[in-house]
Amino acid sequence: MDTNYNGSNNYDNGNGYNNGNSYNNGNGFNDGSTFSTAAMVFGIIAVITGMIFPVYLPSVLGSLAILFALLSKGRAAKLSTKAVAGIACGTVGIAIHVAVFCLTAVMLLSEPDLMINTAQMYDDIIKQMYGMPSEDIFGESMEDMMREMFP
Numbered sequence: 001m002d003t004n005y006n007g008s009n010n011y012d013n014g015n016g017y018n019n020g021n022s023y024n025n026g027n028g029f030n031d032g033s034t035f036s037t038a039a040m041v042f043g044i045i046a047v048i049t050g051m052i053f054p055v056y057l058p059s060v061l062g063s064l065a066i067l068f069a070l071l072s073k074g075r076a077a078k079l080s081t082k083a084v085a086g087i088a089c090g091t092v093g094i095a096i097h098v099a100v101f102c103l104t105a106v107m108l109l110s111e112p113d114l115m116i117n118t119a120q121m122y123d124d125i126i127k128q129m130y131g132m133p134s135e136d137i138f139g140e141s142m143e144d145m146m147r148e149m150f151p
Helices: 033-052 057-073 081-110 112-130 134-138 142-149
Strands: none
Touching: 033 057, 033 081, 057 081, 081 112, 112 134, 112 142, 134 142
16 A cells, blocks of 8 residues: 555545645645745836836746736636736736836937937947947947938
């Protein structure tokens, strides 16, 4: 007879659960609370990083929050409140990232002088790092490229 350390057998008892399986003893692993807590934590961190450092981290953490929230549902009829909070915060984190990206693109495209000044700084950095102008390295300077794009 196959037995666990606690002496119970590992055979199915008719209700779909193993007698000796320690994960089905009501200790929280089956109700998705771990996933829902992770979803809420990732969602909150996504919102915080969206306000502080909105580059890529809010989208990654927001996506993980939504994924963990959906995984926490399992076979339950509805999502827990932690999972709903995780979805909400994850969505807000992703929205912050998209908004910052769009506003940056609009600002850069609507201000050609800003793009040209940035390209000049880029050319200066290349010259300081490599000791030769960016025209020699790339064939054309970034400043000239920006002037062609924004006449």
